[in-house]
Amino acid sequence: MISEDDLHNVLSSMAGTMGEAPVTELRLKFELLQMKRDARDPREVMRQHDELQATAFEQSAYEYASEVHARGDLHAAAYHYRLAAVNDFADAPLRLAQVLDATAAQYLSRPATQRSKHEELSLVTDAAHWYLVAYVAGDLEADEVASLLDDLLTRHPTCPRQVGGAPSGSSINNPGKPLDDTIDNEPGTGTAEAPACEECPR
């Protein structure tokens, strides 16, 4: 293992020569660059201008998201962090994951409905995705992301929770009854209501 002082010395010697390059070669490169710049057609100029504007837009979205996040508006914060996160601006992927996690947590204190369960699951999935993006980018260490995902999934168990009143006669309470018999098809939605799980009540 290299000592910290040795590492600093090696890095500073590397930095010391970083700006050195043959001047003739650099002058030639600059001439070519000037020619490339002058030869741009209006469309190329516009493309480069738009890309620069997009970067400024990501920065504004990130700054606005931070403001509204501080004011507690999680939906607006998630929307604006996402605009920055898709292009990996600053630490927007991590901020987005945290906001989605906090938004999903709000569902824990609300009465559960079929719709709210879907929304919650979607938020949890999205938060987990962005935590992983932040981990791959290096915003989080492996142990941090593991702990965050573990907490997230513990708070929002994947088994379906009961909707409305406590169900009776489910296969979980009646092990002898086939599971399919306990699923009521919800008219109009084409989806099935899964049996309630006693291990993870609201």
Next chain:
Amino acid sequence: MVDRQARHGMDRGQHALDCMAESPERFYLEYQPRLVRFLKTRASNVNWAEDIADEAVIAFLDKWDDLLTYDRPDSWLFAVAMQKLRRVEARARDLCCIDESQASSEREVRKAAETDDWVAEHLDLINAIRALPRRQCEVIGLHFLVDWTLPETARILGIEVGTVKRHLNRGIENLRRNESLAAAYLTGSPM
């Protein structure tokens, strides 16, 4: 009283403005090698490093008059190049056309070393820096190689100074633990 880091930043900003006052070519000679080499220590594809550096300089020349009024026009150049690289890589990740494996990274560095002596001389260290998680790699490159202060690094990356310090400490620890780097250092071979 102005602290040392702020003083350093003001001096660096003035130096960039002095180069600009002389000529665009003077500015290019001063900043292009650092910019392109910084990008080479970070980009998953070294050809992108050259292209992005060119595009960032062209954007700089397009915005020349505005940038003359900035305190730190040089940090604008690095921030734009950094974000361009992140955008290109994010798009490539979405399209699954990016190889971010260690083997590919080392191939890219060897390719860069064929045309750049600085890369050839620091092959092991560049490989070790590129093996770090992206954020740590960016912070190590900007702070130690390009010599930005921590607040300047934070401004370029759009994050808080505390976050920069965290990435820096982790990056240093990871570099110290890198076995290939330690082996190269102990045998005295080029790093």
